[in-house]
Amino acid sequence: MRTLAIWSIKGGVGKTAAAVNIAHAASLGGTRTLLWDLDPQGAASFYLRVPAQLEGGARIVVDHTTDLGWHARPTEFDNLSLLPADFSFRRLDLELDATKKPRKQIARRLEPLTPRFDLVIMDCPPSVSLVSEAVVRAADAVLVPVIPSTLSIRTLEQIRAFVAEHGHGRTELLPFLSMVDRRKAMHLELCESCLADASFLRTVIPSASVVERMGLTRAPVAATQPSQPVAMAFAALWHEIASKLRGSQ
Template sequence: MKTVGIWTIKGGVGKTAAAVNVAHAAALSGVRTLLVDLDPQGAASFYLRIPARLKGGARSLLRRGGDLGALVRPTEFDNLAILPADFSYRHLDLELERRKKPGRRLADRLATLSERFDLVLLDCAPSVSLVSEAVLRASDALLVPVIPSTLSMRTLDQVRSFVASQTRRQPLLLPFLSMVDRRKRLHRETTGACLADSSFLRTTIPFASVVERMGLTRAPVAATLPSQPAAKAFAALWHEIRERLGV
């Protein structure tokens, strides 16, 4: 089982869009996939038509002992399951802090699922917190969406130094360009600069209204409009991640 965290300091950069669409692409390619919605807003759960409620909330997510599998819900897609969000996750930091070895608790809990899944994707809320540390600790790779804007590289530098400061476990950093609008000159220029950095995944996710419309369709783009460029881009992103991870 490989775990991929989708995390950055910024909000609104396409983390959840990537989480849901990459998870769906992975499931389509035959990989047994679990999407873990760690954001109390529960957008990933919403997109997959699963209520953002978890029996026992943050406590049962973190409780030691017992298989996390009992909390996993199937989705309407083959090979794709979800651990839904819960509003109590707004206190996930406090819940972690109350535990022994908080940094590794999430990793230990996810390890109980290693027989059932090949891939776990963690959709995170934007913050730098104990939860982020726990996510880094649990992740083999960290998928980092970067919008090609002036501050984007600065944010990525902050992500890099935060990851580097976590000496215990260094996930493979996989930044990728998100919400790219090729009509904007700044986007074209920044995209070029980012892709000159070999750590960036080569696939760029276009700014596309079909992604925005996921709030209405409540489905991954490829499930409703598979021939759209955005659907193909998410599939290509998954294939690159798969190659780098060796899933």
């Protein structure tokens, strides 16, 4: 089982859009995928039509007497399950902090899921917290959406330092360009400079209104509009990530 965290310090950069569409792309290829919605806002749960409620709330993350997989819900798609968010996740830091080894909790909770899933994708809240430390510790790779702006690129440097400090040594940092508008000269310029950095994934996710419409369709783009360029871009992004995850095994 491979674990992928989608995280950034910034909000509104396309983490949840990427989490849902990449999870769906993976499931289409037969990968048994669990999307874990760790954001108390519950946007990934909403998109996949699963109520953002958990019996037991944030405690289930630290309660080792129960099986985390028990809370996974099927979605409308084969091979795609969702571990829903709960509003109590806003206090997840406190739950982790009350344990002996807070930074190891998420990795330990995921371990027993190995026989059931090939891939766990964690859609993270935009914070720098104990939750982020535990997520980064649990992840084989951290996927970071970067919108083309000078501030986002600065943020990426902070993320790089954070992952170097809190990862498990082999944690891969995978930045990718998100919400790119090719009509903007500034976007094109910044894309070029980002792609000169070999650590950036080559696939660029365009800004597309069909992604915004996911709030209405409540489905991954490829499920409703498979021929849209952005649907194909998310599939290509998943294939690039999958080859990185295989390479690091």
